[in-house]
Amino acid sequence: MPDMDNFKEASAFGVGTPQETAGFPLKGCGNLDWGMKNRLSRIFGADGKSLMLACDHGFIMGPTGGVERIDLSIVPLLEYADCLMCTRGILRSVIPPTNTVPVCLRSDAGTSILTNLNDNVVIAAEEAIRVNAAAMAVMVAIGDELTEAKTVANLYHTVDIGQKYGIPVMGVTAVGKQMTRDAKYFRLATRMCAENGANIVKTYYTEGFETVTAACPVPIVIAGGKKVPEREALEIAYKAINDGAAGVDMGRNVFQSEHPAAMIQAVSAVIHKGLKPDEAYQMFQDLAK
Ligand code: 5RP
Numbered sequence: 001m002p003d004m005d006n007f008k009e010a011s012a013f014g015v016g017t018p019q020e021t022a023g024f025p026l027k028g029c030g031n032l033d034w035g036m037k038n039r040l041s042r043i044f045g046a047d048g049k050s051l052m053l054a055c056d057h058g059f060i061m062g063p064t065g066g067v068e069r070i071d072l073s074i075v076p077l078l079e080y081a082d083c084l085m086c087t088r089g090i091l092r093s094v095i096p097p098t099n100t101v102p103v104c105l106r107s108d109a110g111t112s113i114l115t116n117l118n119d120n121v122v123i124a125a126e127e128a129i130r131v132n133a134a135a136m137a138v139m140v141a142i143g144d145e146l147t148e149a150k151t152v153a154n155l156y157h158t159v160d161i162g163q164k165y166g167i168p169v170m171g172v173t174a175v176g177k178q179m180t181r182d183a184k185y186f187r188l189a190t191r192m193c194a195e196n197g198a199n200i201v202k203t204y205y206t207e208g209f210e211t212v213t214a215a216c217p218v219p220i221v222i223a224g225g226k227k228v229p230e231r232e233a234l235e236i237a238y239k240a241i242n243d244g245a246a247g248v249d250m251g252r253n254v255f256q257s258e259h260p261a262a263m264i265q266a267v268s269a270v271i272h273k274g275l276k277p278d279e280a281y282q283m284f285q286d287l288a289k
Contacts, residue, residue: 035166102134159197183208213244
């Protein structure tokens with residue numbers, strides 16, 4: 001451990017000076033192998049942006065609002081998503097194998113008792129390959145005394161699998177209730193994910209987000225978080241993209257909307273067409289009629 005006393009507060013983030021991408025649309029991924037790049041391209045496309053639809057909530061929370069029946073609530077939305085984030089249980093039991101939307105597979109295990117979350121159990125490499133995962137997602141609880149070490153170990157192990165078989169890994173930053181959700185925390189959490197090998201990092205939008213994306217050498221996507229009014233969710237998505245995010249991995253703000261198909265199309269337009277929040281909200285209202 002270096003002597004922490006001599007470290008100065010970070011400030012030279014170079015916001016506004018994009019990281020060199022070596023000719024690949026996603027930063028930090030230009031030197032990866034063909035299979036990795038191909039899978040990342042399936043998720044992010046030519047513009048390097050992605051709307052991931054998250055419906056993995058049931059793996060620790062059961063059938064909460066919106067994911068009671070994934071066949072009814074999520075499958076009809078697949079045509080608007082660039083990627084689906086779900087567990088292997090839902091994939092095999094509910095998602096039609098004719099689906100061609102790439103899958104970011106929840107690849108760690110959870111329990112409903114949060115202190116025992118992710119007890120060093122991650123998916124077998126063969127299993128991720130068998131279900132044709134385009135990426136593997138694991139939770140990382142930076143700053144949580146009980147689970148940080150276990151979850152960092154999970155990420156590290158999953159990255160070993162991913163590197164061996166060419167499957168990108170997404171580190172998902174889990175924010176404990178006792179942690180301050182500020183830019184400093186998210187810079188720490190996202191950077192630790194990237195330095196431990198994550199190819200994509202999922203985190204939350206916060207004020208000062210441009211320093212979070214600048215200091216993280218790989219693409220960041222944001223989680224939507226708890227359900228808020230549609231206009232607000234579209235604004236968060238817009239700000240995140242504007243501040244350097246490569247996309248969103250949104251769940252509740254899509255599937256808990258009164259009009260999920262309209263909402264997912266409006267979010268997609270923010271990400272891929274650069275619609276401003278008011279324009280996107282107008283689109284949502286028009287589609288919801
Ligand atoms: C939890 C997750 C969820 O998929 C994530 O929270 C996205 O869903 P939402 O937009 O509802 O927050 O990764 O670990």
